[in-house]
Amino acid sequence: MYRYVLKRLLLMIPVMLGVSLLVYCVLDLAPGDAVSFLAPADATLEEREQIRHDLGLDRNVFIRYAEYMVNMFHGDLGKSYLTGRDVFKTFAEKVPNTLYMGFTAVFISVILSIPLGIYAAIHRGTLRDNASMVFALFGISIPNFWLGLLLILYFSLKLRWLPSGGAQRPESVILPAITLGFGMMAMLARTTRSSMLEVINQDYLRTARAKGVPERVVINKHALKNALIPIITIIGTQISTVLGGAVVTETVFSWPGVGRLIVDSLNSRDTPQVTGSVILTTLFLSFIVLLVDILYGVVDPRIKAQYTSSKKRGKSVGADKQKVSA
Amino acid sequence: MRKFRCLAICALMVLGVISGSASAAASAASPKYKKEIIYATLGKIITIDPHAQSNTEHNYVFRTVFDTLLRYDWGSATINPRLATSWATDDAKIYTLKLRSDAFFHNGEQVKASDVAFTFKRAVGTNSANAVGILIENMELVNDFEIKIVLKRPNVDFPYLLCNPNASIMSEKAVKDDPVEGPGVGSGVWKIDSYEFGDYFRLVRNDNYWGEKALAEVLTIRYIPDATGRLIALETGEIDVCQNPDPLNVKKISETPGLAIQTWDASTMTYIAMNMSKPPFNNKDFRMAIAHAVNRKEFIEVGRNGYAREAFNFWGWSQYGHNGGTTPYEYNLDLAKEYLAKAYPNGGAKFEITVAPDRKLIAEFLQAKLKEIGIEVTIAETDYAGLTSTLAAGRHEATAYGVGLNPWGDTIRNMICPGGANSAFINDPRINELMDTAVTELDDAKRRAMYAKIQQILYEEAPYVPLYYATGFLAVKEGISGIEFHMGSMHNLSYIHMVEN
Numbered sequence: 001m002y003r004y005v006l007k008r009l010l011l012m013i014p015v016m017l018g019v020s021l022l023v024y025c026v027l028d029l030a031p032g033d034a035v036s037f038l039a040p041a042d043a044t045l046e047e048r049e050q051i052r053h054d055l056g057l058d059r060n061v062f063i064r065y066a067e068y069m070v071n072m073f074h075g076d077l078g079k080s081y082l083t084g085r086d087v088f089k090t091f092a093e094k095v096p097n098t099l100y101m102g103f104t105a106v107f108i109s110v111i112l113s114i115p116l117g118i119y120a121a122i123h124r125g126t127l128r129d130n131a132s133m134v135f136a137l138f139g140i141s142i143p144n145f146w147l148g149l150l151l152i153l154y155f156s157l158k159l160r161w162l163p164s165g166g167a168q169r170p171e172s173v174i175l176p177a178i179t180l181g182f183g184m185m186a187m188l189a190r191t192t193r194s195s196m197l198e199v200i201n202q203d204y205l206r207t208a209r210a211k212g213v214p215e216r217v218v219i220n221k222h223a224l225k226n227a228l229i230p231i232i233t234i235i236g237t238q239i240s241t242v243l244g245g246a247v248v249t250e251t252v253f254s255w256p257g258v259g260r261l262i263v264d265s266l267n268s269r270d271t272p273q274v275t276g277s278v279i280l281t282t283l284f285l286s287f288i289v290l291l292v293d294i295l296y297g298v299v300d301p302r303i304k305a306q307y308t309s310s311k312k313r314g315k316s317v318g319a320d321k322q323k324v325s326a
Numbered sequence: 327m328r329k330f331r332c333l334a335i336c337a338l339m340v341l342g343v344i345s346g347s348a349s350a351a352a353s354a355a356s357p358k359y360k361k362e363i364i365y366a367t368l369g370k371i372i373t374i375d376p377h378a379q380s381n382t383e384h385n386y387v388f389r390t391v392f393d394t395l396l397r398y399d400w401g402s403a404t405i406n407p408r409l410a411t412s413w414a415t416d417d418a419k420i421y422t423l424k425l426r427s428d429a430f431f432h433n434g435e436q437v438k439a440s441d442v443a444f445t446f447k448r449a450v451g452t453n454s455a456n457a458v459g460i461l462i463e464n465m466e467l468v469n470d471f472e473i474k475i476v477l478k479r480p481n482v483d484f485p486y487l488l489c490n491p492n493a494s495i496m497s498e499k500a501v502k503d504d505p506v507e508g509p510g511v512g513s514g515v516w517k518i519d520s521y522e523f524g525d526y527f528r529l530v531r532n533d534n535y536w537g538e539k540a541l542a543e544v545l546t547i548r549y550i551p552d553a554t555g556r557l558i559a560l561e562t563g564e565i566d567v568c569q570n571p572d573p574l575n576v577k578k579i580s581e582t583p584g585l586a587i588q589t590w591d592a593s594t595m596t597y598i599a600m601n602m603s604k605p606p607f608n609n610k611d612f613r614m615a616i617a618h619a620v621n622r623k624e625f626i627e628v629g630r631n632g633y634a635r636e637a638f639n640f641w642g643w644s645q646y647g648h649n650g651g652t653t654p655y656e657y658n659l660d661l662a663k664e665y666l667a668k669a670y671p672n673g674g675a676k677f678e679i680t681v682a683p684d685r686k687l688i689a690e691f692l693q694a695k696l697k698e699i700g701i702e703v704t705i706a707e708t709d710y711a712g713l714t715s716t717l718a719a720g721r722h723e724a725t726a727y728g729v730g731l732n733p734w735g736d737t738i739r740n741m742i743c744p745g746g747a748n749s750a751f752i753n754d755p756r757i758n759e760l761m762d763t764a765v766t767e768l769d770d771a772k773r774r775a776m777y778a779k780i781q782q783i784l785y786e787e788a789p790y791v792p793l794y795y796a797t798g799f800l801a802v803k804e805g806i807s808g809i810e811f812h813m814g815s816m817h818n819l820s821y822i823h824m825v826e827n
Contacts (some may be wrong), residue, residue: 032711036718038453040380040492044745047456048718083372083523093522149554156562164558165550168526254550254559256525264370264524269711 001297005290012286019282020072020275021065027271028061034081034269055081068275077279078272080265087276091258097167098257101176101249102242106235108181109188114231116185117192118219121200132189139186148179148252165254176253180246184238191234195227202226229296236292240285360824362544363806364565366556370524370549374510376494380454385491385816386547387527391432392494392512395423395442396485398733400644400813405485409437409495409513413488418480418768425471429536431497432517439473444498446475455492480766482773483646486734491816515540515820525549541808541823560585560801566824567809568801573631579801588806592798593642593813594730596629596685598692598791601723603751606669606677613788615665615675617655619699620692625793628691633799637792640784641738642731644813647764647777652785663699676702680722682713688726688793717749725749728796730814735777736765742784750789757783 035051043051052058068078077087113136120132155175156164163172199205200223208218247259258277265273369383376388395410410423429437442465449459461481466474477484487493500511510518515537516529527547531540548565550556553572560568561582571579571587580587600607600616607613626634635643638654666675681689686707693703708716716722727749731737739761740746744753757780764776784790798815805825810818 030712031708032713032715034711036711036714038379040454040457043456043747044740045718046745050451051453084378085523090523152555152558157558160562163564164562165555166526166548166559166564251552252555254548254552254555256522261524267709267711 001294005294008286008290008293012283015286016279016282017069020069020279023275023278024065024068024271025061027266027269027274030269032269033057034271037082037268068272072276072279077276080273081270082265082268082273087272088280090261090273091277091280094256094258094261097255098243098246098250098259100167101173101180101255101257102239102246104173104177105179105181105184105242105246106238108177109184109238110235112181113185113188114192114224117189118196118224120189120193121196122219124197129193133193136186136189139182139184139189142182144179144183144248145252147182148175148249151175151179152252165252167256172253172255176249176255179252180242180249184241188231188234188238191230192227195230196223199223199226232292232295236288236295240288243281243284357825359541360566360805360826361542362546363542363567363822363824364546364548365567365569365819365822366548366550366559366565367569368551368553368556370551371521371527371547372523374507374518374521376492376496377449377452377455377509380490380492382815383547383549385812386819387518387529388491388494388512389514389816389818390516390529390545390820391510391514391518392491392496393429393437393514394490394493395425395488395495398486398489400733400811403644403733405489408489409442410488413485415484418482418484418766419477421475421477421484422468423473423475425473426536427471429513430534431500431513432511432532433497433500435497435499436470437495437497437513438470439467440470441495441498442473443467444501445494445496448496448501449492458487458490458493461487480768481736482768483734483736483765486732490732516545519544538821540820545819545822557801560803563803566803566806567822571799571801573633573799575801576631576633576799584804586802586804586806588800588802588809588811590798590811591635591643591813592730592796592815593644593732594728594798594815595637595640595642595795596625596634596688596726596728596793597637597640598679598688598793599717599725599727599749600789600791601720601749601751602787602789603720603753604723606675607723607750609669610788611665611669612675615662615669615699615701616696617662617788617791618658618665619662619696619701620655620791620793621657621695622654622793624695625688625691629685629688630794630796633797634794635797637794639781640742640790640792641777641781642733642813643795644733645731645737646733646735647774647781649774649778649781652778652781655785655788655791659699666699666701673700675700676704677723678704678706679724679726680706680708680713680716681726682710683707685726685728692726717747720751722749726793730816732814735773736761739765742780742789752787752789754783754787 033052034055035048035057038051039048056064071078079085080087080090083090116132116136120129123129152164152175155162162175163169166172205218205223208222243258246257247263249255250257250260258281262274262277265277367383367386369381371383371387373379373384376392393409395408396413397406397408399406409425409429411426413421413423415421425437425439425442431437446459446462446465449455452459461477461484463476463478468474494512496509497511500508502508515532515535517532519528519530521527526549529545531543533539550559556568557571557575559565576587579585598616600613602608622636626632626636639649639652641648669675679689679692686705689705693705696703717725729741729747741748742752743758743761760776760780764773767773767776800809803824806822808821808823810821812818
């Protein structure tokens with residue numbers, strides 16, 4: 001298990017290198033640079049060139065990238081071209097907002113979608129099943145920005161119950177979390193349903209029923225546990241999406257999170273801030289994926305056994321090699 | 327005893343009546359102001375340093391948190407004292423300024439001439455204040471409250487430059503003690519309480535301000551980039567002021583109970599620039615053909631839903647030396663065709679216009695109109711960063727853009743002389759020389775004559791086709807007032823307030 005985790009951790013290095021190189025080069029290829037935002041409108045060409053020189057933008061992109069990566073491995077993600085502030089600090093300031101909204105959205109999605117998926121699976125082929133899945137289909141089909149605007153119009157503008165944006169008040173998170181959670185909920189409900197359908201008619205459940213185990217226990221304990229793996233995968237993916245991809249929701253609700261930080265920095269060609277944020281997001285996503293993989297083992301002993309057996313196999317292969325060399 | 331009790335009750339009643347009427351009078355005399363005003367902007371604020379940025383949103387902060395030496399009043403078009411109580415010059419090269427002695431920075435330090443010297447020395451090489459700093463040759467501190475500024479060459483516009491937010495006076499001690507937060511220490515009506523770049527700025531009233539104090543207690547500037555989101559936040563009462571509502575919504579907002587529209591005659595001019603440094607716009611006849619094929623009224627309808635005033639020549643309407651008598655380009659398609667025939671006797675006229683998304687509509691309209699006289703226009707859309715670098719490098723053929731023109735004469739230099747934001751790449755020795763001479767000329771009549779001549783040359787050379795000066799809008803809650811409007815949209819929010827019912 002430890003070897004597996006270590007291997008996965010080491011694999012993150014080439015992933016981060018690849019992602020950062022891609023971001024750095026694409027930003028360099030994009031027309032314009034941060035000078036447009038730093039120089040006053042009436043700046044002369046010489047003044048613009050001076051700013052470009054001060055930022056090091058007149059040097060080869062690969063040299064700049066190499067320097068950036070060397071600094072990164074020393075724990076320095078650089079300073080924002082625009083604000084002059086530490087990239088990591090700026091990112092870290094936005095993370096709590098994103099996580100707060102993201103986890104609220106995931107929470108909403110989990111507590112609603114899993115019961116919905118189970119309900120649909122139990123009543124497979126009935127009107128109730130169809131209604132549940134139509135509801136879930138809505139969730140997948142409705143674009144985030146549109147749903148967000150609808151919620152704002154109804155709950156903020158018409159009912160005046162909730163704020164339309166910002167993160168100043170505790171209740172500000174409700175509408176963005178619902179917006180984000182609704183799409184997730186749909187996906188999760190469908191996955192729960194199909195996953196439950198796969199296990200619901202298995203022999204061991206029939207046995208449990210025959211032994212007089214109450215249906216509630218059969219479903220919630222025996223069936224759900226075995227249906228959890230795809231559900232955990234989806235939840236893991238959703239958490240990843242929340243950190244890197246809640247841009248639209250953050251924009252509609254003026255939510256000061258990581259997504260908006262990246263988009264704003266991208267628009268202003270703030271290469272260190274974009275690259276640093278993307279590297280940190282990638283790192284976070286990789287950890288989440290790893291965590292999900294480890295969770296598989298916790299949920300399903302068969303997978304844990306695979307990790308262990310691969311370790312043992314590795315050991316025995318190593319022992320065989322030693323024998324041969326001896 | 328009973329008598330005494332009666333007397334005491336009577337006395338209390340009389341006192342009650344007196345105090346009641348006194349408090350009623352007091353409340354009638356001093357209205358109750360809303361404690362916090364929330365102003366939503368479309369652009370984000372990313373620095374607290376007035377030498378680092380100079381755009382509309384940053385200047386909201388700088389104009390409230392800092393004091394400048396002088397203050398320009400748009401209403402009377404005059405320069406007035408602020409931190410400087412007086413200023414004098416004989417030759418527009420040496421300026422002597424006397425400072426007030428009762429002004430203090432937010433850190434408690436007194437504003438002194440040494441802070442002024444520090445500020446302008448620091449300005450050199452900075453992103454937004456270099457233009458002021460590099461004019462200065464040296465500064466002499468006469469005493470703690472008097473400074474003599476010697477310029478490298480005479481500049482009659484220098485007092486105007488001292489009114490700009492990028493000439494805000496900074497505290498030497500604060501900046502040296504704390505290079506990160508120190509640049510945000512000013513001596514203005516408001517002081518910075520807390521902020522998060524790209525989200526909000528919370529300012530609190532400076533109760534030790536030397537002049538008139540703010541009426542509200544807290545001023546929050548919130549970044550809401552989406553226009554719809556800003557307007558909804560205003561309608562729900564979450565914010566008090568919504569910057570730049572869509573002109574299409576102006577009528578609806580003004581008809582909504584509890585909301586109002588505040589307008590100002592902005593000096594920001596929208597124009598079409600034609601790059602004279604390369605084909606096809608190195609051909610004067612082709613430029614004139616475009617100039618005469620443009621109907622400004624139609625562009626105002628398309629671009630601003632009718633809310634703008636026509637720009638008859640390439641000069642700010644409120645700018646010194648504006649010559650309203652310069653002939654505007656006549657909208658005349660026959661004349662345009664004549665010029666076009668001279669430029670392209672065999673037909674085949676075409677060009678590319680590079681624009682940012684917010685001016686794409688103008689480009690599309692131009693494309694449609696010019697097609698009528700046989701000119702093929704292709705549109706290259708790019709974001710703001712891409713556009714600015716394209717324009718600075720001269721890679722474009724034409725563009726539709728805007729410029730905020732200040733009240734002083736030399737403000738237009740960067741648009742019509744080499745370098746700067748001269749997206750038409752006009753380099754006319756006559757204009758260059760006249761601009762250089764005019765900025766040193768003390769005689770008002772002579773200076774105005776020079777600027778009139780420049781405007782005439784611009785008309786004849788047609789590097790730009792001026793379209794309109796857009797009317798500025800703020801959507802506000804009813805009762806909001808005290809905003810000192812700036813024609814370039816960098817309003818002074820120092821005395822913004824709202825009387826509560």
